[in-house]
Amino acid sequence: MSEIFEEIKEAVIDGDEDLAGELAQKVLDENINPVEAVQQGFIKGIEEIGNSWKAGEAFLPDVMMAADAMKAGLAVLEPSIAELGGGDDDTGKIVLGTVEGDIHDIGKNIVGALLTAAGFKVYDIGIDQKAENFLAKAEEVGAQIIATSALLTTTMNAQKELIEYLEEKNLRSKYKVLVGGGPTSQTWADEIKADGWAETADEAVELCKKLIS
Amino acid sequence: MDRVKVVLSTGQEIETEKGNSLAEVLAVNGMKIDLPCGGRGKCGGCKVTVKPLAGIEQEQVLACSYKVLSDIWVDIPQGLENPGAQILASGNKTPFLLNSGFVKVYDANQHETSVLLGDEVIAKEFGDTTRACYGLAVDIGTTTVVGYLMDLLTGEQLAVSSGLNGQRVFGADVISRINAVYTKESNLEQLQKQVIETINNIIAAVIQKVNIATDNIYAVTLAGNTCMHHLALGLNPKGLGQAPFAPVIQHPVEVTADSLGLALNPGARVWVFPVIAGFVGGDTVAAILASDLHQLEDGRVLIDIGTNGELVVKANGRMMACSAAAGPALEGAQVTYGMRAETGAISHIQLMPELKIEVIGEGPIKGICGSGLIDLLAELIKAGLINGRGKLCDPQSCNGPSHLKERLVKTDKGVRFIVQRPEENEGSEIFFSQADISQIQLAKGALRAALELLVKKVGLNGAEVEEVLLAGAFGNFMNVQQAVVIGLLPEWAEGKVSMMGNGAGEGAKMALLSLEKRVEAEEISQKVEFLELAGTADFQAAFIKGMLFNG
Incomplete structure (x- = not known):
C-alpha cells in the first residue's frame, strides 16, 4: 500500500496531473483508504515541493504544476472521503x-x-x-x-x-x-x-x- | 536617388539619401550632436561607433566626415540621444492617399489665407501661408510620449521628439495612475495636466527643430492605451481599475486643441483613437492600422511587446485581441543586470563553442538588454545548463561543457551564471541568477500563454499562421531563433516574423494624414473582439506551460 502512496507523492512532485488522477482512481478501485492516500501521498508531495520552494530549489511552475496534480487527485477522492465522514477537521x-x-x-x-x-x-x-x-x-x-x-x-x-x-x-x-x-x-x-x-x-x-x- | 538606412542603438530607424554626412543625419533626427570644431574632422568630438547593418565589424568614425553609403548601425553614446531612446521613429509604410481634410486658400485681395476643414473656416492668417500646414501625431505611452511633426501637404515627417510622461510621479504603471484617482478624485485633473504638459513640451521641441509656428499646426492625433486615453481626455479611469475593466467611452473623439490645453492654434483639431477594451487601447488600434492586419489575408498575428503585451490575431474573417501582463523583464527591468539597449549593454551573446559577447558601444559592460537576455537564456538551455523548468544546474553535478561549468557559482541565494568575471570586465562582475531566470520565465510565460489561447480561440492552427508581426522597440533587436529556443515564440513562428517598429506611432501618423484611415481605425475598434484571460483556468494551465523550456 505504501508503494502507491510513494507513487502519488512522486506524481505530485513531478506535477503530473494525469498520473495523479489515475493513481487516485486506483486508490478507489483497490479499496485503499482515501484519507490515508491524501495524507501520505498527495499532501506529502505538495509538502515536499513547498519545502524545496522555500529553499529556492523549486520554482513557480513546479509549485503550480504540483498544486494542479494534487487538485486533480483530490477531486477524484473527495466524494468517497465525504462518504467516510470526512478527514480530520481539527486543523481548521x-x-x-x-x-x-x-x-x-x-x-x-x-x-x-x-x-x-x-x-x-x-x-x-x-x-x-x-x-x-x-x-x-x-x-x-x-x-x-x-x-x-x-x-x-x-x-x-x-x-x-x-x-x-x-x-x-x-x-x-x-x-x-x-x-x-x-x-x-x-x-x-x-x-x-x-x-x-x-x-x-x-x-x-x-x-x-x-x-x- | 538612392536611399540608405541608418539604425541607431536607441532603436530609431532613419532613411536618408546615400552620401549624406552622418552628423547631418543625426542632427536632423534630433540627436544633440556636438561639433566643437565646426564639423571639420579635427577635434574628434563627434566620434561614434558604426557597423554595417548586416555585419559585425565595428569601427569608430567621426560623424562629421563619415558619409553614409550603405545601411549601417550606429551606437549613440549616452547624452547624445534624444530622450525616450527606445521608441522607433519609423516602421513599415503602406501606401495610402494623403487626405488630412485641411485646405489652405490664399485670397490675394485681402492678403490673407483661410484654413479650411471641410466647409468650416477654422482660422484666418495674414499673408500667404498656404505652404505651412502641419500636424502632430502622438503616441502616448505610459512611460514615454513620442510626437511626430508631419507636413500635412506632403505627408513628410519633419521632426520627432519624445519625453517621459509627466504622470510618472504617480507611479510607473497604469494601475498606479488609476489608483491615484481612487485615492483623490482631484488627481484626475492633475494627471490630465501632466500628460498635456508633456505633449506641449514635445510641441515646443519639434517646432524649434524645424522652425515653424505653433499656429500652423492644425491637427493632432493621439494614440494611447485605454488608461492614457482616458487621462488625456480627463475621463474618469476608475472603471479600468476593477473587473470588468470597462472604459467610459470606446469610440473616437474629436475635440479642439484649446479644450485640452494644447499649445497650438486654438482651432486645431485633436482626434483621439478609439479603444477596444480596458486593457487593449488606442495604441493597439493604431498598431493594427499601421500593420494593415485588418486588410491582410487571414492567418496573421500581431504582437506588440512593451510592459504590457498586446496580441491580435486575424483568422476566419475575425480579429481577436487580448492583453498579457508580461511585466518589464524583457525590457531589462527586474533582472539584476538587466538594462535597456544602451551603451554598455550586452546585446547578443553566444556560449558555444566558446563565450562570445556583442556589446553596444565602447567601455566596460554594464549589463544585458532584452535581446541579450533572450540569447543568454537560449544559450544556457542549448548548453544543458538549465533544465526544462528553468533551474540552473548545480556546479557540482553539472554535466555541461567545462568552460561554462566553471562559471556556475552556488551562493546562499541560489546558483548564478557568471557572464563576466571582474577580471574580464574592468573589475565589475556581471551575473545571471536563478531569480533573474524566473523573472523572464514569468514574462515569456504570460506572452506565450496569451498567444496560444488567442490562436486557439479563433480556431487557428499554429502551422496555418502565415505571418507574425512584431511591434515595439524591443522586437527589432531580438533574434527570433533564440526567442523560439526559450519558448517566447512557438516553433511555428520561425521564418514568419516581420518587425514593424513603433506600431502605435505609425498608426497615429496615418490617421493624421488620412481621414479614410480614421474611418478604418473606428471600424477596427468595433470589429476586434476582446478576450479576457486573467482568472480563467485555461490561462493558468497555459501560463504554467508557457513558463517551461522544451529545449
Missing part, C-alpha cells in the same frame, strides 16, 4: 477567495494548495467575490479563517470593505481575516484591522497555524 477550515473587482487567482491558488498540504480544509470560492459570498461560505462550513486576495492597488480596498461588512453584521470577532496579494502589506493589514498578512504562500501557512492554535 479556511474560506479563500479573490475580492470583488479582481480576477487574478494564480497566487491565491498556490496559497490554497499549501494550506491544504498543511492539513487545512480549504474552501476556495474563486475570483471576483463579494463580501457577502465570503461570509455566506464561512457560515455554511463553519470556517475559522477568511483569507482574501487582491492583486491590484485599485481592488485591495475591497478587503477593507469585507472587514466593515463583518463588523456591520456583528460577526467580526467570529472570524480571523487574512489579507494577501501583491500590493498588500503589514501596514495595510494594520490599517484595516485585519488579523494577519503574509508575503509568501509558506508564510501564510505559518500564519494560519499560529492563528488557529
Whole structure:
C-alpha cells in the first residue's frame, strides 16, 4: 500500500496531473483508504515541493504544476472521503477567495494548495467575490479563517470593505481575516484591522497555524 | 536617388539619401550632436561607433566626415540621444492617399489665407501661408510620449521628439495612475495636466527643430492605451481599475486643441483613437492600422511587446485581441543586470563553442538588454545548463561543457551564471541568477500563454499562421531563433516574423494624414473582439506551460 502512496507523492512532485488522477482512481478501485492516500501521498508531495520552494530549489511552475496534480487527485477522492465522514477537521477550515473587482487567482491558488498540504480544509470560492459570498461560505462550513486576495492597488480596498461588512453584521470577532496579494502589506493589514498578512504562500501557512492554535 | 538606412542603438530607424554626412543625419533626427570644431574632422568630438547593418565589424568614425553609403548601425553614446531612446521613429509604410481634410486658400485681395476643414473656416492668417500646414501625431505611452511633426501637404515627417510622461510621479504603471484617482478624485485633473504638459513640451521641441509656428499646426492625433486615453481626455479611469475593466467611452473623439490645453492654434483639431477594451487601447488600434492586419489575408498575428503585451490575431474573417501582463523583464527591468539597449549593454551573446559577447558601444559592460537576455537564456538551455523548468544546474553535478561549468557559482541565494568575471570586465562582475531566470520565465510565460489561447480561440492552427508581426522597440533587436529556443515564440513562428517598429506611432501618423484611415481605425475598434484571460483556468494551465523550456 505504501508503494502507491510513494507513487502519488512522486506524481505530485513531478506535477503530473494525469498520473495523479489515475493513481487516485486506483486508490478507489483497490479499496485503499482515501484519507490515508491524501495524507501520505498527495499532501506529502505538495509538502515536499513547498519545502524545496522555500529553499529556492523549486520554482513557480513546479509549485503550480504540483498544486494542479494534487487538485486533480483530490477531486477524484473527495466524494468517497465525504462518504467516510470526512478527514480530520481539527486543523481548521479556511474560506479563500479573490475580492470583488479582481480576477487574478494564480497566487491565491498556490496559497490554497499549501494550506491544504498543511492539513487545512480549504474552501476556495474563486475570483471576483463579494463580501457577502465570503461570509455566506464561512457560515455554511463553519470556517475559522477568511483569507482574501487582491492583486491590484485599485481592488485591495475591497478587503477593507469585507472587514466593515463583518463588523456591520456583528460577526467580526467570529472570524480571523487574512489579507494577501501583491500590493498588500503589514501596514495595510494594520490599517484595516485585519488579523494577519503574509508575503509568501509558506508564510501564510505559518500564519494560519499560529492563528488557529 | 538612392536611399540608405541608418539604425541607431536607441532603436530609431532613419532613411536618408546615400552620401549624406552622418552628423547631418543625426542632427536632423534630433540627436544633440556636438561639433566643437565646426564639423571639420579635427577635434574628434563627434566620434561614434558604426557597423554595417548586416555585419559585425565595428569601427569608430567621426560623424562629421563619415558619409553614409550603405545601411549601417550606429551606437549613440549616452547624452547624445534624444530622450525616450527606445521608441522607433519609423516602421513599415503602406501606401495610402494623403487626405488630412485641411485646405489652405490664399485670397490675394485681402492678403490673407483661410484654413479650411471641410466647409468650416477654422482660422484666418495674414499673408500667404498656404505652404505651412502641419500636424502632430502622438503616441502616448505610459512611460514615454513620442510626437511626430508631419507636413500635412506632403505627408513628410519633419521632426520627432519624445519625453517621459509627466504622470510618472504617480507611479510607473497604469494601475498606479488609476489608483491615484481612487485615492483623490482631484488627481484626475492633475494627471490630465501632466500628460498635456508633456505633449506641449514635445510641441515646443519639434517646432524649434524645424522652425515653424505653433499656429500652423492644425491637427493632432493621439494614440494611447485605454488608461492614457482616458487621462488625456480627463475621463474618469476608475472603471479600468476593477473587473470588468470597462472604459467610459470606446469610440473616437474629436475635440479642439484649446479644450485640452494644447499649445497650438486654438482651432486645431485633436482626434483621439478609439479603444477596444480596458486593457487593449488606442495604441493597439493604431498598431493594427499601421500593420494593415485588418486588410491582410487571414492567418496573421500581431504582437506588440512593451510592459504590457498586446496580441491580435486575424483568422476566419475575425480579429481577436487580448492583453498579457508580461511585466518589464524583457525590457531589462527586474533582472539584476538587466538594462535597456544602451551603451554598455550586452546585446547578443553566444556560449558555444566558446563565450562570445556583442556589446553596444565602447567601455566596460554594464549589463544585458532584452535581446541579450533572450540569447543568454537560449544559450544556457542549448548548453544543458538549465533544465526544462528553468533551474540552473548545480556546479557540482553539472554535466555541461567545462568552460561554462566553471562559471556556475552556488551562493546562499541560489546558483548564478557568471557572464563576466571582474577580471574580464574592468573589475565589475556581471551575473545571471536563478531569480533573474524566473523573472523572464514569468514574462515569456504570460506572452506565450496569451498567444496560444488567442490562436486557439479563433480556431487557428499554429502551422496555418502565415505571418507574425512584431511591434515595439524591443522586437527589432531580438533574434527570433533564440526567442523560439526559450519558448517566447512557438516553433511555428520561425521564418514568419516581420518587425514593424513603433506600431502605435505609425498608426497615429496615418490617421493624421488620412481621414479614410480614421474611418478604418473606428471600424477596427468595433470589429476586434476582446478576450479576457486573467482568472480563467485555461490561462493558468497555459501560463504554467508557457513558463517551461522544451529545449
